[in-house]
Amino acid sequence: MQFQNSLSFAQSLDAADALAPYRGQFYFPQHNDRDVIYFCGNSLGLQPKNVAAAIEIELATWRNLAIEGYFKGPHPWLHYHEFLRGSLAQIVGAKPEEITVMNALTVNLHLMMLSFYQPTAQRYKIIMEAGAFPSDQYAIETQVKHHGFRPDDAIIEIAPRPGEKLISQEDILTAIEANSTSLAMVVFGGINYYTGQLFNIEAITAAAHKAGAIAGWDLAHVTGNVPTQLHQWNVDFAVWCSYKYLNAGPGAAAGVFVHEHYAQQTQLPRLAGWWGNDESTRFKMEKGFFAKPNASGWNLSTTPVFNMVALKASLQLFDAAGMQNLRNKSMLLTNFLAYLLEPLQKNIFSIITPDNEAERGAQLCLFFTKKGRAVYEALLANGIVVDYREPGVIRIAPTPLYCSFTDVYECVQIMQQVLQNTGEE
Numbered sequence: 001m002q003f004q005n006s007l008s009f010a011q012s013l014d015a016a017d018a019l020a021p022y023r024g025q026f027y028f029p030q031h032n033d034r035d036v037i038y039f040c041g042n043s044l045g046l047q048p049k050n051v052a053a054a055i056e057i058e059l060a061t062w063r064n065l066a067i068e069g070y071f072k073g074p075h076p077w078l079h080y081h082e083f084l085r086g087s088l089a090q091i092v093g094a095k096p097e098e099i100t101v102m103n104a105l106t107v108n109l110h111l112m113m114l115s116f117y118q119p120t121a122q123r124y125k126i127i128m129e130a131g132a133f134p135s136d137q138y139a140i141e142t143q144v145k146h147h148g149f150r151p152d153d154a155i156i157e158i159a160p161r162p163g164e165k166l167i168s169q170e171d172i173l174t175a176i177e178a179n180s181t182s183l184a185m186v187v188f189g190g191i192n193y194y195t196g197q198l199f200n201i202e203a204i205t206a207a208a209h210k211a212g213a214i215a216g217w218d219l220a221h222v223t224g225n226v227p228t229q230l231h232q233w234n235v236d237f238a239v240w241c242s243y244k245y246l247n248a249g250p251g252a253a254a255g256v257f258v259h260e261h262y263a264q265q266t267q268l269p270r271l272a273g274w275w276g277n278d279e280s281t282r283f284k285m286e287k288g289f290f291a292k293p294n295a296s297g298w299n300l301s302t303t304p305v306f307n308m309v310a311l312k313a314s315l316q317l318f319d320a321a322g323m324q325n326l327r328n329k330s331m332l333l334t335n336f337l338a339y340l341l342e343p344l345q346k347n348i349f350s351i352i353t354p355d356n357e358a359e360r361g362a363q364l365c366l367f368f369t370k371k372g373r374a375v376y377e378a379l380l381a382n383g384i385v386v387d388y389r390e391p392g393v394i395r396i397a398p399t400p401l402y403c404s405f406t407d408v409y410e411c412v413q414i415m416q417q418v419l420q421n422t423g424e425e
C-alpha cells in the first residue's frame with residue numbers, strides 16, 4: 001500500500017478497518033483525561049472489558065456451589081484448562097490435544113526441557129540465540145548444569161555478525177549442521193524481545209530435526225501476534241505466556257504445545273502431578289502415574305481457575321477477530337509506523353527490527369546511541385506508553401486488537417516534538 005504522511009490518511013485507514021470496533025472492548029489507562037496511546041501490548045496486554053463479568057461467574061460458582069464447582073456450574077473447574085485449548089490451537093496452528101495451559105512460562109520451559117533434553121555424553125549441546133530473554137538464559141544454563149555439563153561447553157549461542165544487530169538465518173542453519181553429531185536441542189525465542197526479529201520457525205525446526213536434535217520454541221512474543229503452524233511445522237514443543245499479546249493479565253496461566261507425536265507417548269519422562277493423570281484413575285488415589293495421552297499429561301496441579309478466567313475471556317475476542325485478520329492489520333499498522341518514522345531517523349536512532357514484514361511481528365525497536373531513556377521518558381509524559389530496554393532501545397508495539405492508525409500517526413507526531421525538545425533534532 002502507498003502510505004501518506006497525514007492525519008486524514010491515518011483516519012481513512014481506521015475508517016476502512018473492519019477490526020477497529022475491537023478497541024471498544026478494552027480499558028485504557030488515562031492521561032490528561034484521555035486514553036493513552038498504548039504500544040506496550042508486547043509486555044502486558046490491556047484488560048478486556050469482558051474479564052470482570054467472567055470472573056464474577058466463577059466467583060458465583062464458588063459462592064453458590066463451592067466444591068461442586070468442579071463438576072457443575074457453567075464451566076466445571078475440573079476441565080477448566082481444556083476450555084482454552086480450542087482457541088489457542090487456532091492461534092498457534094495445532095490440534096487441541098497438543099495444547100495445555102498451566103503454570104507460567106519459565107516453569108513450563110523447565111518442564112519441557114526435563115522431558116525433551118535428555119543429554120548423553122555424545123549428544124548434549126544446545127543451540128540458542130545470543131541475547132535471549134534472561135529467564136530463558138537462566139533456565140537453559142541451569143538445565144545444562146543439572147545434567148552435569150558445563151554451560152560454556154554445552155551451550156552454543158548464535159550471535160549477530162560483528163557490527164550487526166540481527167542474527168543471520170544462514171548462520172543458525174550452518175551452526176546446526178556443523179554440530180549435528182553433538183546437538184541435543186535447539187531452543188530459540190520465536191521473536192527476539194530486544195530486536196523484534198522473527199525467526200523462521202519452520203526452517204530452523206527442520207534443520208534441527210535433520211541434525212537429530214529436538215526443536216523447542218519460546219513463543220512469548222509470537223503467540224497472539226504472528227500466526228504459526230506448529231503442528232504442520234513439526235515443532236516438538238513450544239511455550240508462551242498469556243499476559244503479553246494474549247491480554248490475560250499479570251501472571252496469567254501460560255500455554256504449552258507438545259506435538260502429538262510426543263504428547264501421545266505416555267511413557268515420555270516428565271515430572272508428574274495428579275492433574276496430568278487420566279481422570280478415570282485420578283481419584284482412585286492409587287500408586288502409579290498414568291499420563292493423559294495428550295499435552296495435559298504435563299499438568300501437575302489443580303487448575304488455577306482464577307489465573308485462567310481472563311485468558312478465556314480474551315480468547316473469545318481472538319476467536320471473533322480471527323488470527324489471520326489480526327496479522328493482516330498488524331502488518332499494515334507496523335508498516336505505517338515504519339514509514340512515518342523513516343524521515344525522523346537521520347543520525348538519531350535506527351530501527352533495528354527487520355524491514356521485511358515477514359521477519360517481524362507488531363513490534364519495532366528503535367536503537368538510540370544516546371538519550372534513548374530521555375526520549376522514552378518524554379514519550380511517557382506525553383501519554384504514549386512504550387517501553388525501554390537496555391541498552392538504548394525503545395520498543396513500540398502497535399497491537400492490532402486495540403491500536404489504531406491514528407494512534408500510530410499521533411505517536412510519531414509527538415515523537416517528533418520530543419526529539420526537538422530533547423535536543424535530538
Ligand SMILES: *Cc1c(COP(=O)(O)O)cnc(C)c1O
Nearest residue numbers: 104105106133135189218220241
Ligand atoms: C516475557 C518472557 C518471559 C517471561 O517468563 P515468565 O516465566 O512469564 O516470567 C520469558 N521468556 C521470554 C522470551 C519472554 O519474552
